[in-house]
Amino acid sequence: xxxxxxxxxxxxxxxxxxxxxxxxxxxxxxxxxxxxxxxxxxxxxxxxxxxxxxxxxxxxxxxxxxxxxxxxxxxxxxxxxxxxxxxxxxxxxxxxxxxxxxxxxxxxxxxxxxxxx
Amino acid sequence: xxxxxxxxxxxxxxxxxxxxxxxxxxxxxxxxxxxxxxxxxxxxxxxxxxxxxxxxxxxxxxxxxxxxxxxxxxxxxxxxxxxxxxxxxxxxxxxxxxxxxxxxxxxxxxxxx
Numbered sequence: 001x002x003x004x005x006x007x008x009x010x011x012x013x014x015x016x017x018x019x020x021x022x023x024x025x026x027x028x029x030x031x032x033x034x035x036x037x038x039x040x041x042x043x044x045x046x047x048x049x050x051x052x053x054x055x056x057x058x059x060x061x062x063x064x065x066x067x068x069x070x071x072x073x074x075x076x077x078x079x080x081x082x083x084x085x086x087x088x089x090x091x092x093x094x095x096x097x098x099x100x101x102x103x104x105x106x107x108x109x110x111x112x113x114x115x116x117x
Numbered sequence: 118x119x120x121x122x123x124x125x126x127x128x129x130x131x132x133x134x135x136x137x138x139x140x141x142x143x144x145x146x147x148x149x150x151x152x153x154x155x156x157x158x159x160x161x162x163x164x165x166x167x168x169x170x171x172x173x174x175x176x177x178x179x180x181x182x183x184x185x186x187x188x189x190x191x192x193x194x195x196x197x198x199x200x201x202x203x204x205x206x207x208x209x210x211x212x213x214x215x216x217x218x219x220x221x222x223x224x225x226x227x228x229x230x
Binding site for chain 1: 168206210212223
């Protein structure tokens with residue numbers, strides 16, 4: 001149980017392109033999903049908290065107009081990297097926290113490797 | 118503060134030996150702690166968790182110890198196997214902060230045959 005699917009797993013595109021990444025909870029509902037960025041040999045850095053039916057909450061230093069988040073249902077959140085440039089190249093990972101109450105671990109997708117040429 | 122490291126310490130362990138991975142967390146208000154395993158090119162995989170009102174929890178081949186006095190967390194892996202080779206992250210959760218996770222810097226475990 002608690003499977004999170006992330007798509008695509010790998011994207012290579014030209015500078016200036018916008019890229020959409022999907023995050024789905026396959027066997028549970030999640031009012032809250034999270035988006036992380038990870039550089040090589042480093043830890044995960046939280047970018048934003050995605051809330052179903054409301055605006056995302058961005059961490060300090062993360063540009064909300066650059067990283068658009070939509071959480072249209074209890075099983076789907078999307079991250080769009082707008083007008084991507086080489087410095088946006090990174091490993092983007094989403095997670096989802098089950099809807100049921102109490103302390104629950106976040107479950108992670110397998111990430112999206114984004115390479116901007 | 119945030120517990121983010123810019124280096125990745127490595128633990129080399131002989132197959133069959135026990136492994137101990139340590140983690141110092143930063144927020145005394147954290148109420149829940151999780152250990153994740155991350156293999157190359159994949160997302161973090163849940164291993165075991167512990168609430169702040171506990172000091173020890175055991176799973177299959179893994180044990181997590183929590184010392185709130187010194188804000189220290191450890192993960193013990195018994196009889197380490199080649200499939201345990203990965204990067205291990207501790208993460209602290211604060212319900213008061215909206216259940217956001219703060220990750221430690223990670224430890225790479227290399228299992229030698």
